[in-house]
Amino acid sequence: MKTVLTPHETLLRKGSANLQRGLETTGGRLYLTTERLIFESGKFNVATGQTAITLSDILSVETGWTKLLGFIPLMPNALVISVKQDRRYRLSLWGRKRWREACLNAMKGATS
Secondary structure, eight states: OOSOOOTTOOEEEEEEEEEEETTEEEEEEEEEESSEEEEEEOTTSSSOSEEEEEGGGEEEEEEEEEEETTTEEEEEEEEEEEETTTEEEEEEOSOHHHHHHHHHHHHHHHHO
8 A cells, every 4th residue: 555544544444446537447456444445556557646535525335337438337346436526436346345334334433
């Protein structure tokens, strides 16, 4: 993990994932902490970098489909994150139901 955690932040879960950015899908690692959901792209991708979502900004966490070219349903293995800024993030990963539960539990802990 390249992202530096805050002093009060703890890593809860990590795994491989792909982030769909429009027509492009970027491979990398997904991390869930007590404060954020963080995607770090792999070094071999054209689009590199980090996407960090503060848990308090998340409106919903739903299961969904990975979509080819951003609109053709391919496989039911996606996690769809809706945030306050009227934006949605679609992550393709294994164990989407376990990731969803972990995110919801972390969000409950972040608001307590």
